[in-house]
Amino acid sequence: MSVPAIEFRDVSKKFNGSGYYAVDHVSFSVEEGEFITILGSSGCGKTTLLKMVNRLYEPEAGKIFLFGEDTSGLDVVKLRRRIGYVIQQTGLFPHMTIEENVATVPKLLKWDKEKTKERVRELLKMVELDPEEFCGRYPSQLSGGQQQRVGLARALAVEPKIMLLDEPFGAVDAITRIGLQEELLRLHGGLKKTFLLVTHDIHEAFKLGTKVMIMNEGKICQFDTPQNIIRNPADGFTAALIRSAREQEKLWEGYV
Amino acid sequence: MSGMMKYLSRHYDDLLEALLEHLELVVVTLVFSLLIAAVLTVAAVYSRRAGEYMIQAFSVLYSVPSLALFALLIPVTGLGKTTAEIVLIAYNQYLLLRNFISGLYQVDPAVIEAAEGMGMRRLQVLWKVRLPLSKKAFFTGIQLAVVSTIGIATIAAMINAGGLGTILFDGLRTLNIYKIIAGSVLSAGLALVINGVFKAVEKRI
Numbered sequence: 504m505s506v507p508a509i510e511f512r513d514v515s516k517k518f519n520g521s522g523y524y525a526v527d528h529v530s531f532s533v534e535e536g537e538f539i540t541i542l543g544s545s546g547c548g549k550t551t552l553l554k555m556v557n558r559l560y561e562p563e564a565g566k567i568f569l570f571g572e573d574t575s576g577l578d579v580v581k582l583r584r585r586i587g588y589v590i591q592q593t594g595l596f597p598h599m600t601i602e603e604n605v606a607t608v609p610k611l612l613k614w615d616k617e618k619t620k621e622r623v624r625e626l627l628k629m630v631e632l633d634p635e636e637f638c639g640r641y642p643s644q645l646s647g648g649q650q651q652r653v654g655l656a657r658a659l660a661v662e663p664k665i666m667l668l669d670e671p672f673g674a675v676d677a678i679t680r681i682g683l684q685e686e687l688l689r690l691h692g693g694l695k696k697t698f699l700l701v702t703h704d705i706h707e708a709f710k711l712g713t714k715v716m717i718m719n720e721g722k723i724c725q726f727d728t729p730q731n732i733i734r735n736p737a738d739g740f741t742a743a744l745i746r747s748a749r750e751q752e753k754l755w756e757g758y759v
Numbered sequence: 760m761s762g763m764m765k766y767l768s769r770h771y772d773d774l775l776e777a778l779l780e781h782l783e784l785v786v787v788t789l790v791f792s793l794l795i796a797a798v799l800t801v802a803a804v805y806s807r808r809a810g811e812y813m814i815q816a817f818s819v820l821y822s823v824p825s826l827a828l829f830a831l832l833i834p835v836t837g838l839g840k841t842t843a844e845i846v847l848i849a850y851n852q853y854l855l856l857r858n859f860i861s862g863l864y865q866v867d868p869a870v871i872e873a874a875e876g877m878g879m880r881r882l883q884v885l886w887k888v889r890l891p892l893s894k895k896a897f898f899t900g901i902q903l904a905v906v907s908t909i910g911i912a913t914i915a916a917m918i919n920a921g922g923l924g925t926i927l928f929d930g931l932r933t934l935n936i937y938k939i940i941a942g943s944v945l946s947a948g949l950a951l952v953i954n955g956v957f958k959a960v961e962k963r964i
Contacts, residue, residue: 557876559872559875559876580878580879580880581878582878583875583876583877583878584877584878585878588873588876588877590869590872590873590876591869592867592869593869593873594867594869594870594872594873594874594876595870595873596870596873596874596887596888596892597867597870597892598891598892607874607877607879608877608878611877611878611879611883654873657877658877667876
């Protein structure tokens, strides 16, 4: 078997002054090219887990490996430049144009100007934004969905092998979200990258993930393909989650 | 009125000299204030708590009246410009740091997180993200510091630091109404003009 893209070995995280573990002795591994969605309610530790991958949070115990390399021994800045990172509030730089925003990491890596420019255009096309129209604009002149597309393009700029997405579509309306989800699936399929996406939306998690990780109170309840989870929920929490999603579906049936 | 004109025509060179001296005091103070504030602000970026302590300490200092601070320093640095500049620089630290540091921390945390998550070093985050997004606060700090320096520098004439205060206090001592008017109009006018310049520039940023 090949080296896993991401591996957690008995990783824990407790925040200062907090009596419980945000992430509680978690172990798992992710193969390259998988699209993992991490599902749980707020406070379950899913975002903490994600942020330990690019070391925005440092684990308190345990080790995290990326392609077999122990991340705690790497230069944190270099590590982060190799990992794509997308957050809910987009985090676009309001004082920079779309072009400058997307060019952030290439600039940090001191890419050649022409190459950067070329790459930015390519990326904007990839997320279906017309470079001619958008390069010179500022984030505030874009809709929420367009901003998140720029956020995606920015994260993909230097072809990271691993992409971390922290509730990327949490702040956009339902119709835009469906469009962006399709987009993300298309990007993932075409790129063969490893995606880790945090969400609290069960539909999103099961629609996007090749595997879904269900988290509750800092622990992993189940980590399996969507089909296996739906067929055999591992515990009460998971079963309740699926039941609640089914209940919601019923709401629509009466109106067909 | 004719007395005032006579005074002005006879003493315009004294007035001009006092004005230039005043400006010199302001410029020297400002240059050193900014240098020190820049260093302290960078320190505050590395330790937020250190920043809070500094602001608190300088706010205590700021609440001490200038004359008292001058008096306290005279045994150490004597009468004259140096003492005045030290006090003015210390006052400015409060005005500058409070605005600089709170400006830096007012930047949207999501933007900072994105910058760090993409692999910017701390000074890159400061230089490329925090600073450009808080330039208004920096500008306000500098504006307050300049205007306050012009005002307090007038009082510094009491300890032989020169400047427009000299004219004013001379006038008060000798009950010369023309000197009083010339000194106060010039120092107030200087503050107003500089403030106006800042207001005009502020609209452009």
